[in-house]
Amino acid sequence: MVHRPDTLEHAPLGRDSAYPEQYDAGLLYPIPRAANRAPLGIEEGALPFVGEDEWHAFEVSWLNGRGKPIVAVARFRLPASSPHLIESKSWKLYLNSLNQTRFASQTKVEETLVRDLSSAAGASVSVELLGVDDSELAPQRLPGECLDDLDIEVSDYTPSAAHLTxxxxxxxxTLHSHLLKSNCPVTGQPDWGSVLIRYKGPKLDREGLLRYLIGYRQHQDFHEHCVEHIFTDVMQQAKPEELLVLARYVRRGGLDISPWRATPGLTPPSLLRLARQ
Structure with a gap:
């Protein structure tokens, strides 16, 4: 059974945790999205965007019916409309609870993951299990123009929408930067990433946009909320007709998270993974 807390008070993140010996869906720790969305003026049930949180898990294993270990890479997609995200360490502990569990088939593993994760998120979560040599995991490059060679002076390391002119x-x-960095709101550990912005509307000042993105360097928030923060600020300041914000965060603890948010009708580049993920 999945617990539904209202705070991070009892989350496993930032605490010593014993690795589970038995399968346990109750390890999953949902976190309501609403608390972080409210300061941005985002109302549940009236989201200004569509999107998903795409996760890859590289430490997935279980036992087949004869006790032989099977390994895989898992891809999960949570809809941005789900009322909860799932705290990353609890997700890792949950996946590790599969390690000594026997399943009759890979299909049974997928069905179990879909059931448990969908229950935690409060919405349908999609699951794909990939082979460790699957071609879909090959690295690619972000499309569009990279901002990182702009020779700018920076003194502000908290996000300021005033830079978006x-x-x-x-x-x-389509523009992108590999200079995105934010920090875990619980442990303070750095979260490194790349961000892509695709839009149609008044032309954004490139230097101002890069300063804005670098401003997340000392910002503490979850990956998903950073992307929603960027989306909201660009929409309010630049008022584009169309907007897509996609972040590809570097793997930590065997998991990477790549949220995207967009105006209806836009979708991210498919099967996009970067070398440092």
């Missing part, structure tokens, strides 16, 4: 020209373009 526009001109009169209307453009449709």
């Amino acid at each position: 526009t001109g009169d020209e209307v453009v449709e373009e």
Whole structure:
């Protein structure tokens, strides 16, 4: 059974945790999205975006019916409309609870993951189990123009929407940066990532946009909320007709998280994974 807490008070993140010996869906720790969305003016049931949180787990294993270990890489997709995200360490502990559990088939493993994760998130979660040499895991590059070679001076390492300025020209373009860094709100550990912004609307000042993204360097928040923060700030400041914000965060503890948020009709590049993930 999945617990549904309202705070991080009892979350396993930042605490010493024994690795489980038995399968236990109760290890999953849901966190309501609403508390972090409210300060951004985002109302549940009236989201200004569509999107998903895409997770990859590289430490997935179970036993087949004869006790032989099977290993895989798992891809999970949680809808942004789910009322809960799932705290990452609890997810890792849950996956480790499968290690000594026998399953009759891979299909049974997938069915178990779908059931437990969907219950925790409060919405349907999709699950794919990939082979460790699957071609879908091959590294690729972010599309569009990289901002990282801009020679700018930076002194502000907290996000400030004031840096997001526009001109009169209307453009449709894709920009990205590998300089995204935020920090875990519980442990303070750094979360490194790359971010892609695709939009149609008044042209964003490149230097201002890069300063804004670098501003997350000392910001403490979950990956999913950082992306929603970026989306909300760009929409409010630049007022584009279309907007997609995608972050590809570097793996930590065997898990990587890649949230994306977009105006309806836009979708992220498919099967996109970066070398440092």
